[in-house]
Amino acid sequence: MRNERLRAVMASGGWTHQRLASATGVDTKSVERWVNLGRTPRRSTAFKAAEALGEDVHALWPALRQARPARAVSPELVALYDQRADIPVSAFVDLITQARERIDVLVYAAVFLHEAYPRLNELLRERAAEGCAIRIAVGDADSENVRQRGSEERFGHGIESRCRLALMHYRPLLGTPGVELRSHGTTLYNSIYRADDQALINAHVFGVNAYGAPVWHLRRQGKGGMFDTYADSFNAVWESATPVTEG
Template identity: 40%
Template sequence: MLDPVTSASIGGVNVRLQTVLHQRGIAPESLAVVCEVDPKTVGRWLGGRVPHPRHRRRVAHHLRVEERFLWPPVVDERAAPTNVELVATYHNRAEVPRETWLSLLGNATEQIDVLVFSGTFFAQSNPRVAHTLIERARQGARIRMCFGNPGSRAVIDRGSEEGLGPDTLAAKIRASLTYYRPLLSADRCEVRLHGTTLYNSLFRYDDTLLVNPHIWGQPASANPVFQLRRVNDVGWFDNYAESFDAIWADAQPWIPD
């Protein structure tokens, strides 16, 4: 039985643990060696599982941080709000640790939804992204990838607003889509193209959602990211999830040239 502590991001990934690893330049595998556990166990810790007390002490010592920082004590639920959805905020997309993206992707078991124009970074951060998505689908997750239609008015306007050439964003979308060709023949995987004015890029992994708002005239990479966890069916999370579903319903299946 675990002690009554909770990870630094309830119901989602342990953002603090992942951030410290990223800042220290320490591979998660090293924690498995230090704690004498399987690397998959460390993956579960990164995904929000709380380690045994002796492992918490070893991890904190190895990372040179306080144990309570990585796994704060539980707050009295009677005094705490029950609908707090905001888990973490990032000044820009580059500040989201790569391990956070990889852990969320690798730990999703039910649903992965991605809504972007080009989403080039999503594949560049993990060149085996298609393989990972297909593996998640084989384990039962539903995969929905929604990219901008290169020929749509929305893509042309967005490129113009960012000061890009007339076909630059469209070319980026076409290049990004090449990573996802294997999904077209995989069960439980779909790729569609939308022509919607995109106010946010969305990345959903089960009950965790990363929202990347779009600021006019700036690339999405320069804009903030905030991480939500689903706590009920009337909060921010579901509002964004419903917006994805609405765009997805009107999007067209991607048929490569």
Template identity: 55%
Template sequence: MAVNERLRAALLNAGMTGKQLAEAVGVDPKTAERWVSTGRTPHPGIAHRAAAALREDLAYLWPEIEQGRRRKRGTSDLVAAYPTRATAPIDMWRTMFEQAERQIGILVYAAIFLHESWPDFSDLLTAKAEAGCQVRVMLGDADSPVIRARGQEERYGHGIEARCRVALMHYQPLTKSPNIEVRLHATTLYNSIYMGDDQMIVNAHVFGMNAYGAPIYHLRRTGGSGLYDTYAESFEAVWEQSRPPGE
């Protein structure tokens, strides 16, 4: 097995010997020596104590522990990642929404790129709703201080407020369908979320940057407590705080 050079360097930086580290975490000195000389990985609980004693990041010293945790948390939910929304294929959204049968969810401030890139998007949502699919849309409240602040942060001025109003013009006529709900929210939007059954597209937001320049994550739910569920819970939390237009 390979020598753990990161652990060796961390010991030197901390001015500690393997024996001193062993004493600090409560293991046999030979065990701590093997962590360095053979690259053996300690039990996660012990690794936490060792990293704390060395004032180092556990994921840096033993990346395999963090990788294992990610697998347990459901990082297999990640299908693809794109550096910006502009580089993500629009067909990814189209396919996800077209395949949805049970639910479609949209949490954004405006995201009128969907209607600009896909002129029949409203027709699709209506058809899905008529077929029994639940469609929920949350748009930014153009009159809220949060929206104005986001425009200032992104150096977009009042543009984002105008886009929120345009988005509402697109979606509000759809509420004639019994399976389509459109609401407004005034929450700080950390991520735009688009859901279609067990698939999800997350547009991460970056301070001072318009959403088209921020990363995109395409997720597919593979089990409980994964990335998909984390963002789905966020969607539901905002839904509880949102309100129908005019209220």
């Protein structure tokens, strides 16, 4: 029995069997079985296919709702990277470029973004001009939590100087309509890079620099999931953060 939903989505998006097979790392015959015989792919492959097609995986393959593994995996998890260093900066840039409504950034410094992509401020101005609400929270270099993080990561005073450098990078955005910049002194459990309903979450580990810690790629599927947990966390920090002013 055909998978009419999958067939319609592929047709509307101009997806051929070969193109979807390439995007998911399977052979063309497997895709043909999904479409023409209604077969359900492996869970990990199904999530890759749904991500590529921009669809809800359970809408494409309802059987996956019942076929849960022994250890449940959140349907909002798109990918899990062993460390941030495994992710090209282009992935962060692409995430921001695709945003249409909201961009949220919560970090201590993350100067790797400006260092690897000097056009970052220009890109943020472009997104703000198109209607994106942009909120950026960087670490307060004078806060005890930032100093403590430097000690824990054996970074010494480096983390404090990088927080100041991050603020220097973002300061030119002050006064740009739609862009807000704040500093915070909270314990940074996770760095958050959100663009609309997608987010990259750098989960920090005691004694490990951020580039060596894991990253979750999440896509929001509904209320109350992992994505909303991190979005609420960002909002809580934002409310306690101090607006950065010109001068």
